Amino acid sequence: MDDWAPRWTAWERDNVGLQVGRADHPGRRVRVTLDVTDDVVDEAISRRADLIVSHHPLIFRPLSSVTGADPVSRLVLRLAERQIALFSAHTNLDAARDGVSFALARRLDLTDLRFLAPLRTTLAKIVVFVPAGHTERVRDAMAAAGAGVIGAYENCAFTSSGSGSFRPGPDAAPFTGTPGRLESAEEVRLEMICPRARVDHVVRALRDVHPYEEVAVDIYDVQNRDPNAGMGVIGTLARAESPSAFARRVKSRLDTRLLRMAGTGTRRVRRVAVCGGSGSDLIAEASRAGADVFVTADVRYHTWHHLPPGLTLIDAGHWETEQVIVPVIVQHLQAMARQQRASLSVFHTELITNPVRSL
Ligand SMILES: [Zn+2]
Known part of the structure; x- marks a missing residue:
């Protein structure tokens, strides 16, 4: 899961990864669900699952006690008592390639998919001076x-040659030069891009092999679009259709009776932007990217009033636009287990964890 949806791409205030259980305790029977509820825990117990993988984290705010007095700690206790571990991949799975929004786009038959808003806060540049x-x-x-x-390239680096100068102090043990005397050496400026969450790790690794006693390293924040992580997806329908025909497609593919839509878009729908869950922040981005329709959830009343001209907005429900990821997680874990010859059985929860009913 971490290779697919690295934790450093999660929102700062999110809480993802192993939430309950021991990291070294093997899991063999996995239930995958969007939410962790009492019913999901009951199901896990009756199916003898030892690991639940959820999209929404159970523990989101810090717990001050685990006594069962509140709904979250009651579920934590139940899981711990039954030795069922819980792992959550939330906004990191939203931001992942083939994550939640990709699953939603594919469910709606979109092709030629790309991120609507690639993340810009995940990368850094490391520059180091090497003899x-x-x-x-x-x-x-x-x-x-x-x-x-x-992207698909590894070991990408740039080097330029120059001259470095330094005066070793009296207590120094320099690789070249003499304490007290100004020295200059032929050096190479080596620069590489790096995920921000890996910076400390990479700096430790380069220090381990660098010959200098004091290594000159510069770490820059960069604003690059991350090609491997982003919010929302935009894609294309094979054939243009009317907004109402597209709305019927959304209803049938997401199996939902309730759909809210608005907008001044009357043009036929070809380019479609989607964001599973609460994606209202991406409305302007969807319009800028040339989308005819944007499909998301949790749209607030006043947002409907101020849509960009030409854009149709569809709110298809939070659970409905996100549950599409559950079978994808199941397939992903099954494929990984096969690849690693691990005996892991992975199942989709049979429960509908959506607390909202459409009447
Ligand atoms: Zn959600």
Whole structure:
């Protein structure tokens, strides 16, 4: 799950990963669900599951006690008593390639998918100055620690040669030069892109192989669009259809009776933007990207009043636009288990955890 939806792409205030259970305790029978409820825990117990994988975290705000006096800690206690672990992938799965919005787009038959708003806060640039002849070793160590990945390319680095100068102090044990004397050395400026969450790890790795006693490293925040993480997805329908025909498609594919829609869009629908769950923040982005329709959930009353011209907005429900990820998680874990020859059985919960009913 971490390879697919790395935790560093989660929102800062989110709480993802293992929520209940021991990290070294093997799981063999997995139930996948959008939400953790009493019914889901009952189901896990009756099906002898030892791991629940959920999209929505059970523990979101810090717990001050685990006594069962509140609904969250009661569920935590029930899981712990039955030795059922809980793992959650939330906004990191929203932001992942083939994550929630990709699943929603595919369910609506969209193709040619790309992120609507690639994340811009996930990457950093690491620059390190290396004496000539040591560049490869340092670069390889940085790459092995997770730096230098651009799309499908690994070990991406840039080097430029120059001259570095330094005066070793009396207590220094310099790699070259003499304490007290100003020295200059032929050095290479080596730069690599790196996920921000991996920066400390990469810096430790490069220090381990760098010959200098004091390593000069610069870490820059960069505003690059991350090609592997973003919010929302935009894609294309094979054939344009009327807004009402598209609305019927959404209803049938998401199996929902309730759909809210508005907007001045009357043009035929071809380009469609989607964001599973609460995606109202992306309305302007969807319009800028040329979407005819934007499908999301949790739209507030006043938002409907101020839609960009030409855009039709559809609110298809939070649960409905996100439950599409559950079978995708099941398939992903099954494929991974096959690949690693692990004996893992993975099942989709049979429960509808949506607390909202459409009458
Ligand atoms: Zn959600």
